[in-house]
Amino acid sequence: KEYGEISLKDIDQLAKSSFPLCMRHLYEKLREDHHLKHAGRMQLGLFLKGVGLNVDDSLAFWREEFSKKVGLEKFEKNYAYNIRHNYGKEGKKTDYTPYSCQKIILSTPGVGDHHGCPYRHFGEENLRAALSRMGVNSRAMEDVMGKVRNRDYQLACTLTFEALHAAPCDAGINHPNQYFSDSQKLLKA
Ligand code: SF4
Incomplete structure (x- = not known):
């Protein structure tokens, strides 16, 4: 990349x-x-x-x-x-890699933290509100919430992606940067 x-x-x-x-x-x-x-x-x-x-x-x-x-x-x-x-410009000059979904889903945000995966770490009401602000319609919302209840957080994110882009995401979402690049590919096509 x-x-x-x-x-x-x-x-x-x-x-x-x-x-x-x-x-x-x-x-x-x-x-x-x-x-x-x-x-x-x-x-x-x-x-x-x-x-x-x-x-x-x-x-x-x-x-x-x-x-x-x-x-x-x-x-x-x-x-x-x-x-x-x-960016690897200080200290040991390690070039740090962006976090995968798995790493983010397993993180443990506390009070006042905003990191983590909302599908896993938000309460239902907040998640619904956030999805609706994103533009997820009520039918897609129920499918997404169904995946959340089954703890299939990445599938919930995949369904959100598909609803917002009106296009399939066959590989499924496994990395936030993949979500971004798949989205850009579709929007620029
Ligand atoms: Fe969760 Fe989606 Fe972010 Fe992955 S890209 S951590 S599934 S919100």
């Missing part, structure tokens, strides 16, 4: 059209609260790296939000390092 494929000015639009619910939730919370805790920053930050936001755009993106909350100086001091680190 090539990095540097998307630009900062398109990100709001891409979040609406092609982010899976887990990332859309983190994205919206960041825009709303101008803050995310560490695990949320990792889950969203590595996803954004995977969809092709380069390190400078990524720093600009997080800086814009965090500076509204903690101020510019504190952002540069406490947060910028971690973002560069995720």
Whole structure:
């Protein structure tokens, strides 16, 4: 996967059209609260790296939000390092990989956390509300909720993808970055 494929000015639009619910939730919370805790920053930050936001755009993106909350100086001091680190620009220069669905589903968000997989970690009412904001209609909603009740979270996400794109996703969703690239392929076709 090539990095540097998307630009900062398109990100709001891409979040609406092609982010899976887990990332859309983190994205919206960041825009709303101008803050995310560490695990949320990792889950969203590595996803954004995977969809092709380069390190400078990524720093600009997080800086814009965090500076509204903690101020510019504190952002540069406490947060910028971690973002560069995720891109392998600091420390051991490891190039970190975006998280898979399996890893996200098995995470354990606590109070005030927004990472995790909404199909697994949201209560039913919140999940229904979030899906309906995404544009899932009531018939598809019941199919999705059926998969959730069976704890087939990735299948629930696959059905959401299919409902929103009016197209099949035969391979099923197993990675948020796959959700994104499959969505972009369909929307650009
Ligand atoms: Fe995200 Fe995967 Fe959960 Fe879908 S199934 S919301 S892509 S973690």
